[in-house]
Amino acid sequence: MSLKKLETLSTKLLLKNPYWEYKLDNYTLPGGQTGEYHYVHTPGAAMVIPVHDDGTLVLVKQFRYLWKKESMEFACGGVKDGDFLSTAKNELSEEAQLAARDLRQVGEFNPFNGATDEICRVYLATGLSKATRERDASEEFEVLRMSVAEFEDLAGKGTIWDGMTLAGWMLARRSVSALLKEKRL
Structure with missing residues (x-):
């Protein structure tokens, strides 16, 4: 039908x-x-899921004004110039203070299809190195590093509660598992 x-x-x-x-x-x-x-x-959003060589994930903790509480999330930001990949690189550098040798798209989703036409593209970042980029004055981040098991435990308990982070993980999970299997981690 x-x-x-x-x-x-x-x-x-x-x-x-x-x-x-x-x-x-x-x-x-x-x-x-x-x-x-x-x-x-919106012009869209780009989310980055960074994976270190040892298999740990990188998230950022930040204060979310509307909820008046802290949130652990993957680096993510709004696309301003129509270039999702450049936005992903900038968000990785600005929020997580990292650069990636390899950044590949693993999926995309709409975060709230009844209220917005936004598309969020999700990127997997590997080959990580330190980077510094000036942060927006309104943003403060704490960079966190955790195993996949720790991430999934925190998500299952509701400690990681950001919907975009949870949706992004569902798209990247299979790719991350394959990467860890390949590295025998």
Whole structure:
């Protein structure tokens, strides 16, 4: 069975800031009725899952304003220039203070398909070395290093609660497992 599609009649920009746009679409249903759809448009996001040669993962701990608590996450940030790969490199350097010899995309997902059209591309970073990049004045990070087992334990307990980090891990997990098996870790 094929689901009926909604047809867009118009799109109106309601609010714009440097990070996203809030839009309102008017649409028509197959029966002729019309409706409104409010959503957030972004140019996308890039997430990086760094894996050291010893098999440990790198996350960053940061304070999340809306939740008023700390969150452990993979480095991730909004795409500003349309270049997902450059954004991934910049986020890895800025947040985790690392550079990668190899950075390859392992998947992509929409973080909240009822409210945003954002696509987050997930990259696996290997061949890591120290790097420094000036951080945004509004951001403070603590770099964390942990095994896959520790990560999965913290995620299972709800200590790692960031949805994008959890979704990104699901896309990268198989690739990380293959990498660890190849290195016999």
